[in-house]
Amino acid sequence: MILKHFDFIKHRNIFFTISIVITLLGILSLFIFKLNLSIDFTSGTRIDVTANQALSTTKVEQTFTDLGYHTEQTVQSGQNNRVTTIRLNRELNRTQSATISDRLKQDFGNVDVSMSTVSPQVGRDLAKKALYAVIIASLFIIAYVWIRFEFLQGLTAVIALLHDAFFIITVFSLLHIEVNILFISAVLTIIGYSINDTIVTFDRVRENVKLSKKRLTTLSDFGHIVNQSIHQTITRSINTVLTVLFPVITLLIFGSESIRTFTIALFIGLLCGVYSSIFIACPLWAVLKVKHLARRKKKRTVQPQA
Amino acid sequence: MVKKGRIISFFVILVVLAIIIGFTAKPIVNNMKLGLDLKGGFEVLYQVKPLKQGDKITPDTLHNAVTAIEKRINVIGVSEPSISIEGNDRIRVQLPGVKDEKSARKLLSTTANLTFRDSNDKLMIDGSELEPGKAKMEFHSTTNEPIVTLQLKSSKKMEQVTRTIMKKPMPDNVLVIWLDWHKGQTYKAESKKAKPAYISAPSVNEELGKNVMIQGDFTTQEAKNLAELLNAGSLPVKMDEIYSQSVGAQFGKNSMVETLYGGTIGVAIIFLFMLVFYRFGGLIANITLCVYIYVVIAIFVGLQAVLTLPGIAALILGIGMAVDANIITLERIKDELRSGKSVLSAFRAGNHRSFSTVLDANLTTIIAAAVLFVFGTSAVRGFAIMLIISNVVTFITSVFGARWLLGLWVHGRALDKKPGLLGVKKGDVHDS
Numbered sequence: 118m119i120l121k122h123f124d125f126i127k128h129r130n131i132f133f134t135i136s137i138v139i140t141l142l143g144i145l146s147l148f149i150f151k152l153n154l155s156i157d158f159t160s161g162t163r164i165d166v167t168a169n170q171a172l173s174t175t176k177v178e179q180t181f182t183d184l185g186y187h188t189e190q191t192v193q194s195g196q197n198n199r200v201t202t203i204r205l206n207r208e209l210n211r212t213q214s215a216t217i218s219d220r221l222k223q224d225f226g227n228v229d230v231s232m233s234t235v236s237p238q239v240g241r242d243l244a245k246k247a248l249y250a251v252i253i254a255s256l257f258i259i260a261y262v263w264i265r266f267e268f269l270q271g272l273t274a275v276i277a278l279l280h281d282a283f284f285i286i287t288v289f290s291l292l293h294i295e296v297n298i299l300f301i302s303a304v305l306t307i308i309g310y311s312i313n314d315t316i317v318t319f320d321r322v323r324e325n326v327k328l329s330k331k332r333l334t335t336l337s338d339f340g341h342i343v344n345q346s347i348h349q350t351i352t353r354s355i356n357t358v359l360t361v362l363f364p365v366i367t368l369l370i371f372g373s374e375s376i377r378t379f380t381i382a383l384f385i386g387l388l389c390g391v392y393s394s395i396f397i398a399c400p401l402w403a404v405l406k407v408k409h410l411a412r413r414k415k416k417r418t419v420q421p422q423a
Numbered sequence: 424m425v426k427k428g429r430i431i432s433f434f435v436i437l438v439v440l441a442i443i444i445g446f447t448a449k450p451i452v453n454n455m456k457l458g459l460d461l462k463g464g465f466e467v468l469y470q471v472k473p474l475k476q477g478d479k480i481t482p483d484t485l486h487n488a489v490t491a492i493e494k495r496i497n498v499i500g501v502s503e504p505s506i507s508i509e510g511n512d513r514i515r516v517q518l519p520g521v522k523d524e525k526s527a528r529k530l531l532s533t534t535a536n537l538t539f540r541d542s543n544d545k546l547m548i549d550g551s552e553l554e555p556g557k558a559k560m561e562f563h564s565t566t567n568e569p570i571v572t573l574q575l576k577s578s579k580k581m582e583q584v585t586r587t588i589m590k591k592p593m594p595d596n597v598l599v600i601w602l603d604w605h606k607g608q609t610y611k612a613e614s615k616k617a618k619p620a621y622i623s624a625p626s627v628n629e630e631l632g633k634n635v636m637i638q639g640d641f642t643t644q645e646a647k648n649l650a651e652l653l654n655a656g657s658l659p660v661k662m663d664e665i666y667s668q669s670v671g672a673q674f675g676k677n678s679m680v681e682t683l684y685g686g687t688i689g690v691a692i693i694f695l696f697m698l699v700f701y702r703f704g705g706l707i708a709n710i711t712l713c714v715y716i717y718v719v720i721a722i723f724v725g726l727q728a729v730l731t732l733p734g735i736a737a738l739i740l741g742i743g744m745a746v747d748a749n750i751i752t753l754e755r756i757k758d759e760l761r762s763g764k765s766v767l768s769a770f771r772a773g774n775h776r777s778f779s780t781v782l783d784a785n786l787t788t789i790i791a792a793a794v795l796f797v798f799g800t801s802a803v804r805g806f807a808i809m810l811i812i813s814n815v816v817t818f819i820t821s822v823f824g825a826r827w828l829l830g831l832w833v834h835g836r837a838l839d840k841k842p843g844l845l846g847v848k849k850g851d852v853h854d855s
């Protein structure tokens with residue numbers, strides 16, 4: 118395997134550049150394309166009509182026009198396209214939703230109607246909560262890694278996980294995939310997973326630092342340790358990501374439409390997670406560590422004179 | 424020398440596990456509570472507002488509102504309702520498996536504040552005058568129509584009110600009975616409509632006592648609902664729907680079947696992968712994974728947690744993550760074998776060295792899941808609980824369980840000099 122002999126430290130700048138470029142691209146994309154937010158975060162109504170066969174979207178839209186609603190987006194999914202999803206940009210009250218449901222059943226036979234309607238206030242709260250969740254989870258993780266490992270490793274682990282979380286957001290923004298409440302779960306799962314992956318590699322770094330008899334000071338010292346640790350753990354990293362990817366891929370292909378955004382986000386995040394812990398977190402740690410040591414050494418040599 | 428005793432105990436353990444799982448799997452699965460995204464049903468988030476402007480919503484009023492909602496849900500007859508207070512002024516109601524969503528939602532959000540007003544909408548008698556628990560659905564003695572009968576606390580007030588109304592000229596001598604009258608509604612406007620918003624407006628020709636009879640063009644069901652609503656008591660607050668989700672039973676069922684199908688294939692691939700890559704170690708890992716799946720589901724059911732679609736996804740993902748613990752350990756054992764150690768000492772060193780890695784990796788995931796649980800909404804919570812349970816169980820099955828089972832073979836000396844059985848090629852072993 119080529120990665121078993123790859124020098125991750127020597128080529129670090131290539132990967133740092135790639136990641137910085139992608140991150141900048143993401144920021145740009147967020148400004149230009151924004152995120153395709155589902156009604157969970159904005160407000161409005163989503164209606165899923167399940168029938169035995171595909172319904173005519175024009176007919177479905179006609180039903181809504183007849184009732185005086187303007188449909189935003191109509192898509193079909195599922196086996197034989199039997200699920201028709203309609204989005205309205207306004208929230209419905211109890212009577213309105215009952216009328217729509219009755220009318221659909223009247224027009225298209227005994228279809229199964231699922232509906233969710235969100236007011237702007239609830240959507241805002243949800244987005245806020247999600248942001249808090251990411252920040253709080255990050256802080257706890259830094260604290261934990263700080264205690265078990267060292268601060269710099271905690272910091273780089275969190276940089277890697279934010280990188281992964283942002284990468285998912287970038288892809289969703291660029292491809293304009295709908296972001297719903299499950300997307301948040303997916304991002305948080307990836308945060309958990311990404312950290313897990315980084316920790317396993319750092320764990321080996323910790324062990325190899327302990328085993329090394331030499332005092333480590335230069336980038337090549339740390340680079341050697343990092344390369345060695347990655348080479349030792351790379352099979353595990355790849356195998357683990359594979360075993361999680363298998364069900365994610367089969368869920369993507371066969372699973373319910375309702376969790377599609379969730380599985381897409383996981384798929385992207387898993388790939389990015391394994392990339393970032395190998396190509397970003399470890400080399401970045403080595404660079405920061407050497408700088409930190411150099412600064413401390415400088416301080417020590419300066420202090421006695423003062 | 425292969426010690427047969429340990430190998431035999433390995434198989435005995437397998438048989439015992441198979442029997443336990445075989446006999447308890449069905450009752451466990453049958454006791455699984457399904458969320459409304461799988462079962463169908465609906466969920467509403469209410470913004471609670473005071474009935475009178477200027478009043479404040481206190482925790483007490485919220486609790487009273489929840490009690491009133493609970494009583495009403497008993498009227499609907501839902502088996503697993505969930506009512507929770509969110510924040511300072513919100514109530515979330517989840518009713519899985521409700522058939523008649525329309526009337527259930529109406530029943531829930533009706534304040535059920537019964538008032539008697541005159542033709543100018545002036546309040547004559549309000550719901551607080553009702554004798555609690557005395558509303559009844561009956562059939563009218565002559566017309567046989569369904570009616571609702573009530574009892575007031577005292578007849579004095581009604582006598583007084585009816586006396587005043589009687590004296591009014593013809594079209595105005597009515598006593599209008601309203602349910603949830605709100606400002607802006609007038610009898611004059613509503614009486615012209617085909618379906619007026621008030622319940623009924625009988626003309627008053629005689630003095631009435633404390634027994635009141637409402638004839639309101641009811642169907643039997645409507646009359647029954649109204650009587651039960653009045654008995655359950657009026658809500659102390661006004662509730663506006665700010666979020667609602669309703670899932671059709673068929674939609675829910677399809678999502679569940681599709682997700683389980685996709686997941687099963689994914690898990691089958693994991694099993695195959697482990698066998699190919701780690702051989703005998705993979706077989707042991709697969710056995711512990713089966714136990715893992717069983718234990719996670721059993722704990723989940725035991726906690727009476729509600730399985731949601733994201734929960735199923737978490738269960739399946741959790742399997743992928745549980746394998747991680749096996750992989751870390753097995754990789755470590757392979758490393759040790761390659762460095763020339765014997766199977767027994769490689770097994771010991773591998774287990775020992777991989778432990779802290781697995782511990783740190785799982786604890787950090789649990790931290791993320793716990794945060795999700797605290798901040799998540801209902802569907803996300805199902806996911807977070809599943810993630811936490813699976814991480815804890817991973818420890819029991821994939822770390823200790825796998826160590827124990829593989830240990831029986833290693834200590835039984837059955838794998839000595841056979842690193843190939845653990846996926847290490849003979850050529851890769853360094854001689855030291």
